[in-house]
Amino acid sequence: MSQSLEPVRTPRSHPLVQLILARLREFCREPSAIFWVYVFPLIMVVTLGVAFRNQSAEKYEVAVVSSKRADEVRAALADDARFKSRITDQEESRQLLRVGKVDVVIRVPDSALGECEYSYDPSRPGSVLARDAADDLLQRRAGRRDAFPATNREVSEPGGRYIDFLVPGLLGMGLMGGGMWGVGFAIVDMRMRKLLKRYLATPMRRGHFLAGIMLSRLAFTLPEVLVLLVCARLWFGVEIHGSLVTTCLLIMLGAFQFAGIGLLVASRAETLETVSGLMNLVMLPMWIASGIFFSVERFPPLVQPAIQCLPLTPLIEALRRVILEGAGLGSIGLQLATIVAWGTVTFVLALRWFRWN
Amino acid sequence: MSLAICCHQLFKTYASKPPVEAVRGIDLEVGQGECFGVLGPNGAGKTTTIEILEGLLAPTSGDVQLLGMRWQDHPDAIRQKIGISLQETQFSDKLTVLETLTLFRSFYKHGIDPRAAIAQVSLEEKADTWVKRLSGGQRQRLAVATALVGDPELLFLDEPTTGLDPQSRRQLWDVVRDFRRQGRTVLLTTHYMEEAERLCDKIAIVDHGKVIAMGTPRGLIAGLGGDHVVEFTLEATAAAPPPLDLWRGLPSVTSCLCEEGWYRLSVVQPHIVIPAVLDQLERLGLRLASLSTRHASLDDVFVRLTGHALESREEREV
Numbered sequence: 001m002s003q004s005l006e007p008v009r010t011p012r013s014h015p016l017v018q019l020i021l022a023r024l025r026e027f028c029r030e031p032s033a034i035f036w037v038y039v040f041p042l043i044m045v046v047t048l049g050v051a052f053r054n055q056s057a058e059k060y061e062v063a064v065v066s067s068k069r070a071d072e073v074r075a076a077l078a079d080d081a082r083f084k085s086r087i088t089d090q091e092e093s094r095q096l097l098r099v100g101k102v103d104v105v106i107r108v109p110d111s112a113l114g115e116c117e118y119s120y121d122p123s124r125p126g127s128v129l130a131r132d133a134a135d136d137l138l139q140r141r142a143g144r145r146d147a148f149p150a151t152n153r154e155v156s157e158p159g160g161r162y163i164d165f166l167v168p169g170l171l172g173m174g175l176m177g178g179g180m181w182g183v184g185f186a187i188v189d190m191r192m193r194k195l196l197k198r199y200l201a202t203p204m205r206r207g208h209f210l211a212g213i214m215l216s217r218l219a220f221t222l223p224e225v226l227v228l229l230v231c232a233r234l235w236f237g238v239e240i241h242g243s244l245v246t247t248c249l250l251i252m253l254g255a256f257q258f259a260g261i262g263l264l265v266a267s268r269a270e271t272l273e274t275v276s277g278l279m280n281l282v283m284l285p286m287w288i289a290s291g292i293f294f295s296v297e298r299f300p301p302l303v304q305p306a307i308q309c310l311p312l313t314p315l316i317e318a319l320r321r322v323i324l325e326g327a328g329l330g331s332i333g334l335q336l337a338t339i340v341a342w343g344t345v346t347f348v349l350a351l352r353w354f355r356w357n
Numbered sequence: 358m359s360l361a362i363c364c365h366q367l368f369k370t371y372a373s374k375p376p377v378e379a380v381r382g383i384d385l386e387v388g389q390g391e392c393f394g395v396l397g398p399n400g401a402g403k404t405t406t407i408e409i410l411e412g413l414l415a416p417t418s419g420d421v422q423l424l425g426m427r428w429q430d431h432p433d434a435i436r437q438k439i440g441i442s443l444q445e446t447q448f449s450d451k452l453t454v455l456e457t458l459t460l461f462r463s464f465y466k467h468g469i470d471p472r473a474a475i476a477q478v479s480l481e482e483k484a485d486t487w488v489k490r491l492s493g494g495q496r497q498r499l500a501v502a503t504a505l506v507g508d509p510e511l512l513f514l515d516e517p518t519t520g521l522d523p524q525s526r527r528q529l530w531d532v533v534r535d536f537r538r539q540g541r542t543v544l545l546t547t548h549y550m551e552e553a554e555r556l557c558d559k560i561a562i563v564d565h566g567k568v569i570a571m572g573t574p575r576g577l578i579a580g581l582g583g584d585h586v587v588e589f590t591l592e593a594t595a596a597a598p599p600p601l602d603l604w605r606g607l608p609s610v611t612s613c614l615c616e617e618g619w620y621r622l623s624v625v626q627p628h629i630v631i632p633a634v635l636d637q638l639e640r641l642g643l644r645l646a647s648l649s650t651r652h653a654s655l656d657d658v659f660v661r662l663t664g665h666a667l668e669s670r671e672e673r674e675v
């Protein structure tokens with residue numbers, strides 16, 4: 001044995017490098033992992049992008065309750081491309097309004113156009129707009145004059161559409177899911193295989209092991225995010241307005257943060273069921289409240305502090321600022337600090353609580 | 358000869374419900390260069406003991422020294438010098454044998470080339486095969502290779518040959534012998550009496566968390582008082598079976614046991630005992646169903662000590 005002693009150490013034979021290499025190899029050899037990581041977010045982007053693409057061009061749905069003058073009203077609405085109208089009876093119109101199939105119901109008495117009655121849902125912005133637009137149209141028809149002439153300039157640039165809002169949200173969601181599942185499952189799987197115990201019996205440094213897991217996670221993240229951003233750009237023209245370096249930095253920090261949380265969640269779990277349950281428990285509030293699909297501001301002020309403390313909220317917020325508004329590092333300092341704090345604290349706690357066998 | 362392993366009054370109680378006293382006062386002394394075997398039935402406490410020695414489990418009480426060092430004082434130094442294979446480890450499915458060993462090699466300051474470790478366990482052909490595609494025996498050998506790759510002074514193998522075919526088992530024995538020939542120490546556990554007899558310089562038989570006998574295989578067998586065993590069964594009759602003392606009283610018989618209809622006599626000289634047995638049976642009007650004679654083995658030592666056979670008890674517990 002002694003003749004084959006191997007005293008030379010190349011960087012490649014450093015344990016950290018070897019641990020990272022091992023994780024990368026395992027990942028690349030797992031077709032289903034590739035699917036979930038690369039294909040799934042793309043499917044999300046495409047479906048949601050297509051579903052919400054025409055939102056701004058949507059028409060106001062109007063129901064006119066049948067009466068002698070209903071046709072007159074309908075003809076007036078038909079002249080304006082913004083409206084789509086139908087004539088229904090009283091009962092049906094109420095039904096349609098209730099389920100949101102129409103935005104406003106107009107009832108005109110047989111006698112005169114001047115006494116219209118609008119039924120609408122004040123809690124639905126589309127409904128309110130439709131009521132005002134229809135009223136405006138009918139009032140002008142009846143002879144109302146504008147007090148002064150106004151000019152309108154329509155501005156609809158990439159950056160303000162729903163898809164632009166969505167892509168950073170999906171990016172954040174991907175970082176969360178990838179980091180937590182990628183790290184958590186891998187660890188619990190190794191624990192179940194007694195591989196962690198086997199490692200514990202070697203002189204391997206524990207910090208190397210955990211760092212290897214986190215760093216390999218960062219390495220998987222880069223292509224994953226790149227695919228999403230490139231496709232969003234090609235298909236929907238979603239552009240990154242801020243600096244690429246800042247975006248990358250944010251993404252890496254996000255991946256680091258969720259790898260840390262994943263590590264902590266998996267630090268004691270002994271079965272895949274336990275770890276899945278814990279993961280979902282941790283991620284659920286963020287799916288709902290961290291602003292993936294709609295703005296965080298929709299929640300009441302009372303819960304805002306709690307929402308802002310969730311790890312995903314500052315990440316998505318910062319991504320939107322950088323990608324959509326072109327913000328620089330300076331203006332997302334608070335978010336960056338929150339992200340780094342989450343990552344570091346969870347990593348340190350995981351290192352302390354980690355159960356090896 | 359200095360001691361490679363020395364443990365004193367080892368106790369381990371698992372805090373499960375109900376608590377399990379898995380190890381109840383074990384003392385072991387293994388000299389440098391020895392191959393030491395721990396034998397015992399399922400649940401005897403072998404794995405618990407070996408994992409305490411390996412530093413993977415904390416004993417409830419007791420003292421462990423490996424190569425003159427204690428776990429609490431020099432954990433890293435000890436880990437650099439020991440190689441282990443657990444009773445059950447599943448290495449990463451999607452790494453190859455060579456990749457797995459290269460990974461393990463990277464943890465040690467000094468060690469052997471991963472390919473040399475592969476050669477030692479004769480897995481050259483499978484060097485580039487994924488672990489997932491290895492047979493059970495090949496995985497076992499990979500586990501031993503991961504123990505060898507750090508060029509250890511002290512090797513712990515927990516049931517290294519369970520589930521191996523006879524040829525792979527012999528190959529593993531050769532690995533252990535080669536290792537020992539370089540003056541290094543091995544501690545292994547096994548269920549196989551034959552393995553312990555052939556491979557080990559010294560043996561501890563463990564049952565219910567205690568060492569019930571310790572010595573060289575020859576010494577333990579000699580302790581039976583006879584080198585041979587005569588076994589027989591009787592044809593079923595209505596009459597009550599004869600008392601064991603009857604057989605014990607025969608010349609040249611040193612002890613007698615009856616288990617499930619099998620009479621086992623430890624004897625010094627079979628040619629004296631067998632005619633005497635036949636005489637007695639004729640006198641009692643009983644007839645033999647079978648009779649055999651063989652050299653005494655460790656199994657007989659075990660039976661003698663515990664009153665039941667290792668193998669059959671294993672089967673019953675499965």
Ligand SMILES: Nc1ncnc2c1ncn2[C@@H]1O[C@H](COP(=O)(O)OP(=O)(O)OP(=O)(O)O)[C@@H](O)[C@H]1O
Binds near residue numbers: 397444
């Ligand atoms: N983690 C645990 N918690 C509770 N009891 C345990 C635990 N591990 C082992 N035991 C119990 O301790 C006793 C000794 O177990 P151990 O694994 O040391 O036996 P062994 O001699 O290695 O058996 P085998 O030949 O089957 O491997 C058994 O009764 C077992 O049920």
Ligand SMILES: [Mg+2]
Binds near residue numbers: 403404405444515
């Ligand atoms: Mg065992």
